[in-house]
Amino acid sequence: MSREDVLVTADWAEKNLGTEGVVFLEVDEDTTAYDGGHLPGAVKINWTTELQDPVRRDIVSQEQFAELLSSKGVADDDLVVLYGGNNNWFAAYAYWEFKLYGHEKVVLLDGGRKKWELDGRTLTTDVPERSGTTYTAKPADNTIRALRDEVVEAIDTKNLVDVRSPDEFSGKILAPAHLPQEQSQRPGHIPSAINIPWSKAANEDGTFKSDEELTALYGEAGFDAGKSTIAYCRIGERSSHTWFVLRELLGHSDVKNYDGSWTEYGSLIGVPIELGSK
Amino acid sequence: MCGAPDQAAQLPAGTDLTKETVLAGRVVAGDKPVGGAFVRLLDGTGEFTAEVVSSASGDFRFFAAPGTWTVRALSRSGNGEATLSPEAPGLHRTEIAVA
Numbered sequence: 001m002s003r004e005d006v007l008v009t010a011d012w013a014e015k016n017l018g019t020e021g022v023v024f025l026e027v028d029e030d031t032t033a034y035d036g037g038h039l040p041g042a043v044k045i046n047w048t049t050e051l052q053d054p055v056r057r058d059i060v061s062q063e064q065f066a067e068l069l070s071s072k073g074v075a076d077d078d079l080v081v082l083y084g085g086n087n088n089w090f091a092a093y094a095y096w097e098f099k100l101y102g103h104e105k106v107v108l109l110d111g112g113r114k115k116w117e118l119d120g121r122t123l124t125t126d127v128p129e130r131s132g133t134t135y136t137a138k139p140a141d142n143t144i145r146a147l148r149d150e151v152v153e154a155i156d157t158k159n160l161v162d163v164r165s166p167d168e169f170s171g172k173i174l175a176p177a178h179l180p181q182e183q184s185q186r187p188g189h190i191p192s193a194i195n196i197p198w199s200k201a202a203n204e205d206g207t208f209k210s211d212e213e214l215t216a217l218y219g220e221a222g223f224d225a226g227k228s229t230i231a232y233c234r235i236g237e238r239s240s241h242t243w244f245v246l247r248e249l250l251g252h253s254d255v256k257n258y259d260g261s262w263t264e265y266g267s268l269i270g271v272p273i274e275l276g277s278k
Numbered sequence: 279m280c281g282a283p284d285q286a287a288q289l290p291a292g293t294d295l296t297k298e299t300v301l302a303g304r305v306v307a308g309d310k311p312v313g314g315a316f317v318r319l320l321d322g323t324g325e326f327t328a329e330v331v332s333s334a335s336g337d338f339r340f341f342a343a344p345g346t347w348t349v350r351a352l353s354r355s356g357n358g359e360a361t362l363s364p365e366a367p368g369l370h371r372t373e374i375a376v377a
Contacts, residue, residue: 033331085331087329118354165325165326165327167321167343173343177301177319177327177341178329178330178341179341180290197326199325200326
């Protein structure tokens with residue numbers, strides 16, 4: 001796996017907007033962003049209603065994922081280009097779900113909406129019409145997904161990478177600072193976790209830093225390349241960004257995303273929690 | 279639930295300004311509001327904390343905590359920043375001039 005296999009540039013995207021077999025999918029934290037303008041031909045995915053189960057707290061099932069992509073007109077062998085706002089947080093989360101359900105050809109647009117907008121590239125409000133497909137999702141690949149018991153067992157054993165901001169890590173605040181802070185769970189972090197905020201992996205324009213910069217970043221923060229890794233944040237989207245960096249860009253083999261993340265861990269009865277920075 | 283708030287809107291229903299420290303402001307170029315600017319909140323050590331997009335009226339908003347914060351805007355009209363030091367919960371306002 002190398003950078004060219006998992007990332008495309010804005011220039012590449014602009015040249016391939018109408019290419020047969022290439023589907024652009026926009027996934028935003030702000031689910032109305034697409035409606036105000038998107039890449040020509042891009043299809044919207046709403047992460048709150050389409051990538052998560054509508055009732056249980058879980059990602060969509062294999063069947064639901066297949067139904068979703070069939071309805072969006074995505075074929076099994078299409079090259080899916082995911083992009084979104086907020087430095088691709090939710091696009092990375094979608095990327096992780098696409099990999100989980102075995103989609104072969106999927107890439108992220110480096111810089112997402114932000115770079116596209118700062119470059120002044122074309123956005124449109126036209127919504128494309130795509131005919132439905134019969135998409136086949138594969139069984140979930142749980143080698144890239146961590147569940148809670150595994151996270152507790154990983155304390156002092158695996159790399160636990162907490163990618164939230166330092167103030168969330170230390171327990172000063174419970175949610176990113178653009179969201180209300182009222183939550184039910186306890187603040188803090190998983191004991192033995194190292195705090196490497198997702199933002200350190202990105203440039204100011206939303207593109208990923210170079211492999212050399214990324215390797216240095218994690219090395220200096222105490223990441224042990226010889227160990228398995230679990231990344232977490234608050235709800236699993238920022239950690240998808242770091243999961244992407246560690247597994248897809250840097251090629252570490254056993255890296256899992258803990259999508260339950262702090263909203264689950266911080267609500268568990270009886271698990272250890274550590275406060276403060278280190 | 280977790281969607282980015284409409285930055286131009288009033289504070290969300292139920293926001294308790296005796297508990298929440300809200301940092302709000304407007305991005306301007308000269309006297310014109312700058313919509314679509316990427317506004318990031320940096321903590322007292324300059325560490326990235328959060329990012330939002332300013333509304334058509336240039337408005338943005340963060341939920342933070344007492345302390346020292348920098349708000350930095352990137353836009354097609356240029357970049358700029360401002361510093362806020364809220365000492366207590368409440369609504370704290372600023373303006374970021376970009377050039």
